[in-house]
Amino acid sequence: MEFYINFQRPLKKQSWGIDTLDLELDLVADVSKESAVNWRWKxxxxxxxLCNTTFFSNRDRINVNRASILAKAEFEQVRNELLNYAEISAQSLDLSLLSNTTVLPDDVRKLL
Structure with missing residues (x-):
């Protein structure tokens, strides 16, 4: 089973809507309950x-490095929970289960 981690700038509310920037680099965790996580970059x-241009700032690059380390550590902590949830979801996806999680922003949880 694969889990996908997308790196982007934090969402920022603007007068015209929501602003963000996808930082192009993604991290994929290929995992099973029986084996270690196989990490790969996408x-x-x-x-x-893009790093060889001025498209990303130095801060963006540093933040991606930090976030990848944190994401891996956090993923390891919740790995079995995610796998169990994924198994349940594959059988019957009930989005109402997500409304009680702290992973989703409040405004998104209200929609479920």
């Missing part, structure tokens, strides 16, 4: 190309 070539 879109590395595009990320490196």
């Amino acid at each position: 879109d590395v070539t595009r990320y490196v190309e």
Whole structure:
């Protein structure tokens, strides 16, 4: 089973809507209950190309490095929970279960 971690700038409310920027680089966790997590990067070539321009700031690059370390550590802590939830979801996806989680922003939880 795979889990996908997308790196983007934090959402920022503007007068015209919500602003963010996808930082192109993504982290994929290939995992099962029986084995260690196999981590792989997605879109590395595009990320490196953009890092060699002024498209991303140094702060963006540092934040992606920090976030990848934190994401891996946090994923390891909730790994079995996610796998159990994924198994249940595959059988019958009930979005109301998500409304009680702290992972979703409040405004999204209210919609469920």
